[in-house]
Amino acid sequence: MATNRNGPLPMYSAWAILGILFLLSIFFAFRGRMKIAHGPSGKTITRFTLLERGSHWLLASSFIILALSGLNLIFGKTLLLPIIGASAFSGLTIFGKFVHNYVGFAFMIALVLVAVLWIIHNIPNRHDIVWLLRGGGMLGGGHPPAKKFNAGQKIIFWVVIICGASLSMSGWALLNPFTTTMMADTAALSNSILGTEFATNLGPIQEQQLQTLWHSIMAVFMIVVIIAHIYIGSIGMEGALDAMTTGEVDQNWAKEHHSLWVEEVNEAGQANTKAEPAE
Template sequence: MPGSLSILSFAPFKTLFAALALLFVLAQPAAAQISFKPTAEAVQEDKLLNALKEGDKISGRVSIPDGNAANLIQPAGRDWRDFHRSKLPWIGGIAILGMLAALAVFLMVRGRIRIEQGFSGKTMLRFASFERFTHWLTASCFIVLALSGLNVSFGRTLILPVFGPEAFATMSAWAKLAHNYLAFPFMLGLVIMFLIWVRDNIPGKLDIEWIKHGGGLFSKGGGHTPAKRFNAGQKGVFWIVIVGGALMSVSGWFLLFPYLPGNVTALQLWTVIHAVIAMLFIAAMLAHIYIGSIGMEGAFDAMGTGEVDLNWAKEHHSLWVEEQQAKGEAPSNGTARAVPAE
C-alpha cells in the first residue's frame, strides 16, 4: 500500500529470512542422509563375511529379466581366476616342456628309428589323396589353434616383454580371430577322420602284443610286432585325437556362444576343461609329430607323398602288407626311388 513500510524493507528482517531459507535448504540433504544412513543392523557385515567364507554368492535385487545380474560377488569366480593365473601355467609347462624333455632324452638314448633292411627302392600306397587332405586340414588348423591358445596362457609372460604391448595386442587380436574361425574346419576334419579311419582303429589282440614289446621302439635290434594298417600306438593317437578333439570342440563351442551354458559357473567349468584338455592334447601331439618326422625314418612319407617304402611297411605293418598284396594292390615291382647312401 502506498506510503506503508514493508517488513522486508528492514535490513535485520532480510538477514533473518535469508538465514532461515539457507538453513532449510541445507537441512534437506542432512535429513535425507540421517534417514537413509546404513546401520550395522541393515548391512549385517557378519553375514556377508560368512557368505564369502562359505563360498556363497552375494546377491542383490534387480528389475531386469536376467536374474544373474543380481549377483554382486561370486567367490567361484576368484577360484577360476586363480586357476588361470597360477595353476594352468604350471599344468601346461609340466605337460608340454616335460614332453619335449622326454622326447629329447629318447632321441639321445634311442636315436632315430631306422629301416633295418634299408630302403628297398619300391613303394606302396598307404594313404590316398583325400586321407592326406583330411589329415593336413586337421593338423594345420590344430597348430594354429594350439599356438593362439597358448598365447592366452603364456603370451603375457613370454611374448609381451619381447615384442612390446602394441605388437602383442595386434598379434593377440589376430590370434583370437584365427582361433575362433579355424575351430570350424578343425571340427569338420575330426568328423571326416573318424568316419574314414575308425574301422581300422578298433583295438584288438594284436595291440596287446604290440604294447608288450613296446612296438619295437625301444630295441635297436628289431623285434617289430606284426600289425595291420594301424598299430596300437597309432590307434592310441587316433583315439586321443577323436576324444580330445571332441572335448575341445564341445567346450570351445560353449566359449564361442557363452549364453549356451546357462550361467557363469557352468561357463567357467567349460573354460577349465577346454584349457586343461588343450595342454594335454598339445603334449600328446608333440609326440605324434616327433615320431612321424625325425623320430622314425620313412614315416613322414606316409602323409607326405602317401607312399611308403616296402621295407618300412613290412617292418611296421607286416600284416597290412600281406593283405594289400593278397588284394593285388601292391605291385610286385613297385615304384622306384632313390636309395640314400648311409
C-alpha cells in the same frame, strides 16, 4: 576365475610341455632316428589316398594354429609381452582370437573326416595286446606285427577323436556364452552313473568358468600327445613322413611296421589280378 591364466594351469601346462620335449630329446639322444632295419627297398606301396592326406593336413594345420593362438592366451603375457611390447602383443592377441574362433570350424570338419576315414582301422584287436606288451618293438627285438595302424597309433587316434570332440564341444560353449548346460549335464550324468556327488545347480557363470578350464586342460593334454606324434611322424622314424607327403611308403618300412597290413594289401592285389578278365 583366475585359474586359467594366473593359477596352477600355466605352471602345470609348462611342466607338461617342457616335460615331453625333454623326454623326446633324451630318447632321440640315446636312440637316434629309428632306421628301416633292412634299408629302403626302393619299391613302394600306397599307404594313404589324397583324401586321407588332405584330411590329415587340414586337421594338423588347424590344430597347430589353434594350439599356438591358444597357448598365447595362457603364456603370452609372461613370455611374449615383455619381448614385443604392449601394442604389438595386444594386436597379435586380438588377431589370434579371431583366427582361433574361425579355424576351430576347420578343425571340427577335419576331425569328422579323419574319424570317418580311419575308424575302421582303429578298432582294437588281439595284435594290439602283443604290440603293447613288446613296447612297440623296444622289448624282445624286431617289430611286433600290426595291421594298418599299430596299438600306439590307435591310442593317438582315439585321443585325437575323443579329446578333439571334447575340445570342440567346450569351444562351442565358449563361442556361445551362457547358452549351454553341458557341465551341469555331465555332472548329473556322472552322479547317476558313477555315484559321484558333483554339484548340478551350476549358474551360467560357473558353467562358463568350468568350460574355460576344461577347454584348456583338454588342449594342453592334446598338445603334449601331438608333440610326441609329430616327433615320431617326422625326425623320429625314417620313412614315416612319406606316408603323409607322397602317400607312398617303402615296402621294407611297411613290412617292418605293418606286416599284417602289407599281407592284406598283397592278398587284395592278387584277388584283383585274378578277377581281371584274360585278354
